[in-house]
Amino acid sequence: MNILVTGGAGYLGSIMVPKLLVRGHKVRVVDVGYFGVSHLRNLRPGVELIREDVRRYITDKDQSANILEGIDCIIHLAAISNDPSAELNPDLTNQVNFQATAALAEQAKKRNIKFLFSSSCSVYGESPGKVDETGEVNPLTAYAHSKVNSDRFLASIASDTWCPVSLRNGTLYGFSTRMRFDLVINIFSFMSTLYNEIRIFGDGKQWRPFLHVSDCAKAFIHFAECDCNEHLVYNIANQNLRVVDLVRIFKNINPNVKEKYIDSIDKDTRNYNVSTERMLKAGFIPKIDVSLGVEEIVDAITTGAIQDPESIFYRNAKWMKELTQFGDTNHKEFVELMESMARFIISS
Numbered sequence: 581m582n583i584l585v586t587g588g589a590g591y592l593g594s595i596m597v598p599k600l601l602v603r604g605h606k607v608r609v610v611d612v613g614y615f616g617v618s619h620l621r622n623l624r625p626g627v628e629l630i631r632e633d634v635r636r637y638i639t640d641k642d643q644s645a646n647i648l649e650g651i652d653c654i655i656h657l658a659a660i661s662n663d664p665s666a667e668l669n670p671d672l673t674n675q676v677n678f679q680a681t682a683a684l685a686e687q688a689k690k691r692n693i694k695f696l697f698s699s700s701c702s703v704y705g706e707s708p709g710k711v712d713e714t715g716e717v718n719p720l721t722a723y724a725h726s727k728v729n730s731d732r733f734l735a736s737i738a739s740d741t742w743c744p745v746s747l748r749n750g751t752l753y754g755f756s757t758r759m760r761f762d763l764v765i766n767i768f769s770f771m772s773t774l775y776n777e778i779r780i781f782g783d784g785k786q787w788r789p790f791l792h793v794s795d796c797a798k799a800f801i802h803f804a805e806c807d808c809n810e811h812l813v814y815n816i817a818n819q820n821l822r823v824v825d826l827v828r829i830f831k832n833i834n835p836n837v838k839e840k841y842i843d844s845i846d847k848d849t850r851n852y853n854v855s856t857e858r859m860l861k862a863g864f865i866p867k868i869d870v871s872l873g874v875e876e877i878v879d880a881i882t883t884g885a886i887q888d889p890e891s892i893f894y895r896n897a898k899w900m901k902e903l904t905q906f907g908d909t910n911h912k913e914f915v916e917l918m919e920s921m922a923r924f925i926i927s928s
C-alpha cells in the first residue's frame with residue numbers, strides 16, 4: 581500500500597515508519613518537524629519526506645489533493661501531543677488536532693482513502709470502573725477535548741462505504757529514535773537510572789492504560805492491513821496499572837530505587853482503566869509489557885545510546901515553549917541546530 585503518515589517524525593511515527601517499510605509499504609511522511617526529521621533521512625528512498633504543516637490542508641484543497649495523490653491509507657498522528665503542550669496555545673491545538681484532522685478526513689472520504697486516527701484513552705478523563713468504547717467520554721483538558729472532537733467528527737462523516745477508525749491509545753512507553761521523556765514510564769526510567777528515585781505526584785492511586793510504542797505502531801499497521809474495522813473506535817492498551825504499581829516494577833529492575841510522594845496543588849484527577857476486548861476481538865495482541873519496555877530504556881541510557889535524557893528536546897511542552905520564541909514558521913533553523921546535536925545524543 582501507499583501510506584501517508586502525518587506526524588511520522590514523532591515518537592510513535594519514527595518507530596512505525598520503518599515497520600511499514602519492512603512490510604513492503606511505500607510511505608509518505610508529512611511532518612512540520614518540531615522535533616526534527618533527520619532521523620528518518622536514512623530510510624530514503626522508501627520514505628518520501630515532506631516537511632509541511634498539516635494546517636495548510638484546512639484551506640488549501642489543491643495541496644491536500646497533491647499530498648493524497650496515489651495514497652491508499654492515511655495514518656494521522658500529527659498533533660500537539662500532550663496536555664501541557666496543548667495548554668500552551670489552545671488555538672493552535674484546536675487547529676492542528678481538530679480542524680486539520682477534519683479537513684484531512686473529508687478529503688480522504690472524498691477519495692475513498694482508508695483513514696486511521698491516533699486518538700487517546702485520555703478522552704475518558706475521570707471514569708469509575710472499567711470503561712469500554714461505548715462508555716461516556718469525559719475530557720478534562722484541551723488535548724482530550726481535541727481528541728473527543730475529532731472522534732465525534734469522524735463518526736459523523738462515516739458512511740456504509742467509508743469507515744474511519746480511531747485508535748484510542750493508552751500512554752506510551754519505550755525506546756524510539758525520536759525519544760520522549762515526558763511520558764510517565766519514560767520519565768520514571770530516566771529518574772530511576774540517573775537518580776535512583778521516582779517522584780509520584782499525589783497518591784499515585786490513579787489508573788492508566790499503558791502500551792509500548794512499538795505495539796502501538798503495530799496496532800496501526802494491523803488496522804491498516806486488515807478489513808477488521810467493524811467499529812469506529814478501539815481502545816488500544818496492554819496493561820492497566822496504577823502509578824503506584826509502577827514502583828514495584830521499577831524496584832524489580834533497580835532495587836536501589838526509592839519512591840518520593842509529592843503533594844501537588846495541581847492534582848491530576850485523570851483516572852481511567854480501559855477494556856481492550858474490542859481490540860483483542862479484532863485480532864490485535866500487544867506483546868511488550870512495561871517491565872521489558874523499561875529495561876530497554878534503562879539499557880539505552882546506561883549504554884550511552886541516549887546520552888542526555890534531561891534535554892528539553894525530549895520534553896514536548898518545554899521544547900514547544902522554547903520554539904514559540906522563534907515564531908510559528910521560523911523555528912526550522914533552531915530545530916535543525918538541535919537535531920544536529922541530537923545526532924550525537926541518540927545513536928540507535
Ligand SMILES: NC(=O)c1ccc[n+]([C@@H]2O[C@H](COP(=O)([O-])OP(=O)(O)OC[C@H]3O[C@@H](n4cnc5c(N)ncnc54)[C@H](O)[C@@H]3O)[C@@H](O)[C@H]2O)c1
Pocket residue numbers: 586587588589590591592593610611612613614615632633634635656657658659660661662676698699700701748749750751752753758760763896
Ligand atoms: N505518546 C503517547 O503516549 C500517546 C498516547 C495516545 C495518543 N497519542 C497520539 O499519537 C500521536 C503521536 O504521538 P507522539 O507521542 O508520537 O507525539 P510526538 O509529539 O512525538 O509527535 C507528533 C509529531 O507531529 C508533528 N506535528 C505537530 N504539529 C504538526 C503540524 N501542524 N503539521 C505537521 N506535523 C505536526 C510533530 O512535529 C511531531 O513530529 C499524537 O496524535 C498523539 O496525540 C500519543
